[in-house]
Amino acid sequence: MRMHRRTLMALAVFTGLTAPSMALAADDTIKIGLLATFEGPFTVLGEDGERGAMTAVAEMNGTVAGKKIEIVKGSSDASPDSAVRAARKLVEQDGVKVLVGPLSGDEGIAVKDYAKTQPNVTFINGTSAAQDTTLRDPAENFFRFSTDGAQWMAGLGTYAFKDKGYKKVATVAEDYSFPYTQVFGFMAEFCKAGGHVPSKSWVPIGNKDFSSVIAAIPEDVDAIYVALGGADAVNFLTQYQQGGGTAPLIGGSITVDQTVLTSKGKLKDVLKGTPSAGPTADTNDAPAWKAFVEAYKKQPGAFPSPSLFAHGYYVDMKATLLGLDQVGGDVSDGGKKLRDALSKLSFDTPTGKVSLDKNRNAIADIFLTEVTEGSDGNLLNKLVKVVPQVNQTLGIPEDEFMKLGAVNRDNPSCP
Amino acid sequence: MSLLDRPSQTLSSGGITGRQAWGLVGLLAAAIVAWLVFAVWPDWLNAILISKKAFVSAILNGITLAGLYFLVASGFTLIFGLMRNVNLAHGSLYLLGAYIGYEVTNRTGYWLLGVAAGFAVLAVVGVVMQVFVFRRLEGDDLRQTLVSIGISIVAADLMLAVWAGGTYQITTPEWLDGALTLPVITAVRSNGASVFLTYPLYRVVVLAAAIVIGVVLWLMLHKTRVGMMIRAGVDDRAMLQASGVNVHAVFAIVFAVGAGLAGFAGVVGGSALSVAPGEDVRYLLASLVVVIVGGMGSITGAAIGALLIGLAEQIGLVYFPTYGIVLTFVIMVVTLAVRPQGIMGKAR
Numbered sequence A: 001m002r003m004h005r006r007t008l009m010a011l012a013v014f015t016g017l018t019a020p021s022m023a024l025a026a027d028d029t030i031k032i033g034l035l036a037t038f039e040g041p042f043t044v045l046g047e048d049g050e051r052g053a054m055t056a057v058a059e060m061n062g063t064v065a066g067k068k069i070e071i072v073k074g075s076s077d078a079s080p081d082s083a084v085r086a087a088r089k090l091v092e093q094d095g096v097k098v099l100v101g102p103l104s105g106d107e108g109i110a111v112k113d114y115a116k117t118q119p120n121v122t123f124i125n126g127t128s129a130a131q132d133t134t135l136r137d138p139a140e141n142f143f144r145f146s147t148d149g150a151q152w153m154a155g156l157g158t159y160a161f162k163d164k165g166y167k168k169v170a171t172v173a174e175d176y177s178f179p180y181t182q183v184f185g186f187m188a189e190f191c192k193a194g195g196h197v198p199s200k201s202w203v204p205i206g207n208k209d210f211s212s213v214i215a216a217i218p219e220d221v222d223a224i225y226v227a228l229g230g231a232d233a234v235n236f237l238t239q240y241q242q243g244g245g246t247a248p249l250i251g252g253s254i255t256v257d258q259t260v261l262t263s264k265g266k267l268k269d270v271l272k273g274t275p276s277a278g279p280t281a282d283t284n285d286a287p288a289w290k291a292f293v294e295a296y297k298k299q300p301g302a303f304p305s306p307s308l309f310a311h312g313y314y315v316d317m318k319a320t321l322l323g324l325d326q327v328g329g330d331v332s333d334g335g336k337k338l339r340d341a342l343s344k345l346s347f348d349t350p351t352g353k354v355s356l357d358k359n360r361n362a363i364a365d366i367f368l369t370e371v372t373e374g375s376d377g378n379l380l381n382k383l384v385k386v387v388p389q390v391n392q393t394l395g396i397p398e399d400e401f402m403k404l405g406a407v408n409r410d411n412p413s414c415p
Numbered sequence B: 001m002s003l004l005d006r007p008s009q010t011l012s013s014g015g016i017t018g019r020q021a022w023g024l025v026g027l028l029a030a031a032i033v034a035w036l037v038f039a040v041w042p043d044w045l046n047a048i049l050i051s052k053k054a055f056v057s058a059i060l061n062g063i064t065l066a067g068l069y070f071l072v073a074s075g076f077t078l079i080f081g082l083m084r085n086v087n088l089a090h091g092s093l094y095l096l097g098a099y100i101g102y103e104v105t106n107r108t109g110y111w112l113l114g115v116a117a118g119f120a121v122l123a124v125v126g127v128v129m130q131v132f133v134f135r136r137l138e139g140d141d142l143r144q145t146l147v148s149i150g151i152s153i154v155a156a157d158l159m160l161a162v163w164a165g166g167t168y169q170i171t172t173p174e175w176l177d178g179a180l181t182l183p184v185i186t187a188v189r190s191n192g193a194s195v196f197l198t199y200p201l202y203r204v205v206v207l208a209a210a211i212v213i214g215v216v217l218w219l220m221l222h223k224t225r226v227g228m229m230i231r232a233g234v235d236d237r238a239m240l241q242a243s244g245v246n247v248h249a250v251f252a253i254v255f256a257v258g259a260g261l262a263g264f265a266g267v268v269g270g271s272a273l274s275v276a277p278g279e280d281v282r283y284l285l286a287s288l289v290v291v292i293v294g295g296m297g298s299i300t301g302a303a304i305g306a307l308l309i310g311l312a313e314q315i316g317l318v319y320f321p322t323y324g325i326v327l328t329f330v331i332m333v334v335t336l337a338v339r340p341q342g343i344m345g346k347a348r
Helices: A002-023 A043-059 A080-093 A105-115 A156-163 A177-193 A211-215 A230-242 A287-297 A308-326 A336-344 A398-403 B002-011 B018-038 B043-048 B052-083 B090-108 B111-137 B141-163 B201-223 B225-235 B237-242 B247-272 B279-294 B299-319 B321-338
Strands: A029-036 A067-075 A098-100 A122-124 A169-174 A200-203 A223-227 A249-251 A275-278 A346-349 A352-356 A362-373 A379-390 B179-188 B194-200
Touching (some): A029 A043, A029 A080, A029 A308, A043 A067, A043 A287, A067 A080, A080 A105, A098 A308, A105 A122, A122 A308, A122 A336, A156 A177, A156 A275, A169 A177, A177 A223, A200 B321, A211 B052, A211 B299, A223 A230, A275 A379, A287 A308, A308 A346, A352 A379, B018 B052, B052 B090, B052 B179, B052 B194, B052 B201, B052 B225, B052 B247, B052 B299, B090 B111, B090 B141, B090 B247, B111 B141, B141 B279, B179 B201, B194 B201, B201 B225, B201 B247, B201 B299, B225 B237, B225 B247, B237 B247, B247 B279, B279 B321, B299 B321
Parallel strands (some): A029 A067, A029 A098, A169 A200, A169 A223, A223 A249, A249 A275
Antiparallel strands (some): A275 A362, A346 A352, A362 A379, B179 B194
């Protein structure tokens, strides 16, 4: 026991000695916090987000403006309080002045609120895509180069109604801000085109048993719109197949993402031909995208094609590094110069040009896709159409868009 | 005798005894349930309960989920009842069983082999845990519990390292695929044709397996010598030891059965739903709630608790998804308030 105590003491002293030296890291490195879900139901998503971010770092050979990039990782479990805890740790203990993340919708809103209490730290989004992270009550120092969940749906509602001929669609989605935003984006177009959504099921995140939810979906719908992520999507799709479901599916952006398409099991038959939309398309022919895929594949454990999380973290990390490069890596002024540079930043990503609006939310191209089986048996998102330069109000004038109200379970509605 | 009998007679002056009254209530409830399941619903009922299909499916799903919870919780409750050891690593046993089942099924192509491996390997793991960890801390309940938390954290990270964070689906064999058509009419089409309820065959098999195992466990506990020792140990461990029984051997058997059942449930549950990190905590929490509601140390209690929690979860999910989880805990709180030892638990 005494031995044990002595060891502990030694450890404590050692920590005390090394901690200050870590904080006084030499001037020739720049610390960037990387916040993603490395635990909980979205672990796979977070890991791929990290691959994306590291692809951007590797592209700059690990240096920016002559300084070495040091990535400090923070982990959350997709709950808003864990994200804030991780962000606080990165900012208040590790002393990062620039933070990239978080990954999930509710986390984004929570970190945005935290950003307001840290005006000297610059926050750049990861892939969190809730509308209200930037649309309502935004934070001056929170930037999103990766667009939101409603933007990701651009073109899908019209496509489902006109090209697929679905008139009545039921929705199944997780019960938090990002799926609200996705359903909003889909319904904004679908309802306008004349479609109806008679039933919306909101399920708790991390739910495993969907068979009761599936049974409660009305039988007379033409298709089911599914906005579930990670393990939730896999569970829903498997049980839908087991229960003998026949209605075709329409996918939310993360439902037909590589994180789901690559999972092992009998998903293929249910998913083939599912239309969706999102910030990426696996069969994009653009040389910039192909180069990005090659660079991404150098990361350990990479998917056959980058997921939208890898893409989102890449774009946001890339923007961060470009901004830091412009200001010579100097954030000693509380990051003011960096934030000025970021808000004016406009650059070419693997998926086209990205620039920011006045709320610091991205305007970017969106891809309409359909799930197909690739030559090697992997499921892929085939590019159907590019919707160019979608802004956060989906092309609707801003005052009119704001009148549609904040997204939630009941808004929008067209039964 | 007659003096003792009198109070009960005065109580039931209405002509029927208390027991008969309960029987009548039970019959009435059974009749209502039978009518809900087999009758064609009038429109107003469909309007209240979404649809008959949704309602009956929720009930059936609740019962099959209860089967799964029972498999996990029965081991948990046995171990607690006998050893006063709240094994908080029980969820990890479930998850490890699921991963092992996945590996074996994937490599050999035989699902049943995966199920057997899940049970066997975890039974061995259980014995190892009992012999090398818990036996050393015997009689020190708090330390045993803390050590089991430690084991669960280490196990979770080790499993994350080996199987990464992905979602695995254990492939069920062809003969378990597909759906059963049940003799339950959910709706009548305008042309007079009846629409029957279909239900996944696999889930029916899960339920059947849970019932068979429950019965076998009950028989083992009540009809065999080992079962007698276990029950005696639950009631008074010191006395059992004093009467010459090797309690350590009994402990090892209970741990093997309990852990093996968790592993078995892992494979079966991983085939019905899916396997991913975080499942360990979910099933630990579920079995804790089941055991608190049903009563610590009772197999019948675990069955009743599992049924209540499974039904509450599924009905909550369909009718008020946002607050569904609250229902589970309301049941737990009410049980703790009204009958703190659990429905079938013995007051100590």
